[in-house]
Amino acid sequence: MASAPIPGTPVFTSEFAMKGYALNKMCFSLNSAANRAAFLADEDAYCDKFGMSGEQKDAIRSRSVAALIAAGGNVYYLAKFAGIFHLNVQDLGAQQTGVSVEAFKAKLNEYARFNADVNAGRLSNV
Amino acid sequence: MASAPIPGTPVFTSEFAMKGYALNKMCFSLNSAANRAAFLADEDAYCDKFGMSGEQKDAIRSRSVAALIAAGGNVYYLAKFAGIFHLNVQDLGAQQTGVSVEAFKAKLNEYARFNADVNAGRLSNV
């Protein structure tokens, strides 16, 4: 997977998989309500049970999606961590792109004018 | 997998996999010493936790390998059940072939004369 990187797009390759295993395992465990409660009761102790690195624990403390991804986090598992704080994917998108949630939603709405063209099959010569 | 059956040879196909799931799951759990102790403390209650059928529970009670296999058991998982009683694969083989363990071992020893031929590469035209 050594092709040119895609700008602004982390790809969850082996490099991140190896780095992020403990962090992702912790996040995966948050599927369970009992584990979410244990996390909230004592974050650090909970993270230590999974052998997370200092960088990973700092990233968890920072609530920074960019830091969590740099620490090897995969967004599918991180979503379970974000869910604890009732953050949805627009909140995460806004945080990562450095804009307000309203501005992030407005950017998504800009795409809407394509709907009619695609539904009518007019966007085909691409 | 609908070819002709192989005499005396149960093949763990989908039919057995579907039938035996609960039994095999119970046996798989016996990898753990704590679970082996729980099984020994109360077999029936332990089996019920896995939703085993009446046929499967009867087969467990009977200690009959043939009955366990007919109930969908897979020998790799059944081996963990047999291990509780310190039964090895020769004990299981003797039971299934209806001979004493000594007779079963003697049958295996009969094959021994082939060793020299195979090691010398003389058993090649087959």
Next chain:
Amino acid sequence: MSKIMGSVATSHIPGIGNAIAKNLQQDPYWKPFFDGFIPAREWLAKNVPDVAVVVYNDHGLNFFLDKMPTFAIGAAHVYTSEDEGWGIPTVAPLAGNAALSWAIIDGVVRDEFDVTTCQEMLVDHAVTIPLQLLWPEGPPPVQIVPVAVNTVQHPLPSPARCLKFGQSIGRAIEAYAPDLKVLVISSGGLSHQLEGERAGFINPQFDALCLNALINEPEKLTGYTTLEIVELAGSQGAEILNWITGRGIMQGKSREVLRNYHIPISNTASALQILEQV
């Protein structure tokens, strides 16, 4: 012999599950999306399946990185949904058709696909939401066969491999003796990206290309590498692999009977496409 009726491909955005739970179908934000399913349900009323083969990707409910299959096939009599960690409601247990699952497994292994078989399997929103959209009134009146494609951990299977995998599943279904009518449900996409500085990326032109190609020119998509798909459709746009697999299951030519495309639902270009086998 069993027959493949056609396919319904749809996005599976988690927010849909919450919108259903809160009855927001008439809300202005949601109405253009949910209205797309009215003709889909009319089509289903005329084309009643016995079994739905659901091609989807697990989002970290049943599979973790300790055992991450490229392709997995459920072979259970019942499938349950479960807490995914961020509040989407679970649904009643779903009936499986284990016998058809095994017929498919036997067929694809014979065709040299190296599947993981799952005799017990939790199914996440990528399975439950399409079923809720098609049968909103309650438990779906079909048995299911879940087919999971890895879109999480690179290397992902290539679009070419996914199409071939689907074709092998399709052959196994058409060789299955009971007279079942089989619907393909392809779950996921279209373009979206959740992570990185490009979060919120959507590519309507590429989505249109995909929707058009899926009708009868899937080979237009099998020329891409998975990384090219990520570049064109966004990281999670890789879920188009589920649609490509699903298109492979349909043998031969198809006719598009419905298309609805709506941006945005959450961060995603949502899409619904029904193809009928001709």
Next chain:
Amino acid sequence: MSKIMGSVATSHIPGIGNAIAKNLQQDPYWKPFFDGFIPAREWLAKNVPDVAVVVYNDHGLNFFLDKMPTFAIGAAHVYTSEDEGWGIPTVAPLAGNAALSWAIIDGVVRDEFDVTTCQEMLVDHAVTIPLQLLWPEGPPPVQIVPVAVNTVQHPLPSPARCLKFGQSIGRAIEAYAPDLKVLVISSGGLSHQLEGERAGFINPQFDALCLNALINEPEKLTGYTTLEIVELAGSQGAEILNWITGRGIMQGKSREVLRNYHIPISNTASALQILEQV
């Protein structure tokens, strides 16, 4: 670039683990078996590997029927053995080479093998016993890459598919940039059967055919279906699939440098074969 030195194929009968624990190597029952490994260790002293790719089958320690992969590849930095339920001693944790694992995974997925990747993985006696036989003095001085083949739940992969899978692994190893010397360890077999009225079945003629064919005519084995293998080699004789996969990893021609065949060890025709790449 990395280089494949050769392969050591050996049986992995659990009783061997107990015999090692009880120091029975000179016992008349065990001596003919253990003595076979003296020249193997001499060969290894002259041909020192950095990494061992261990092709084996799991016996219900790491995998259960809820997630049963056709082919799985370990991608961990460390692998642990664990209680298997019937008293075989565990060994110290084994070092993995995760970077090579991922190079292999990238290669085989590119070649359209649909592997399950395991970033955490318990390894059973089928991994630990061959390592103990080759390096009896303590932890093996190699890193490992475990490759698991389904020999438990039918449909099993065909011998033909296994050979191709091995060949793809071999290409990925030879394309791996670091200068590693890689040993293949193929674990399992030869003929044996634990269950049914045919329990105790052994087939020395077929074992001899296999040992001869593996040197340079593996295609003699790839003509069989898995059920024909079961008929000829016994149910658990299907572990020859591991040997066929391992032979595939060796690119090109090989030379047999050691063969030891001994019946019976437990219910099994035990075998040891070393092949050198030429």
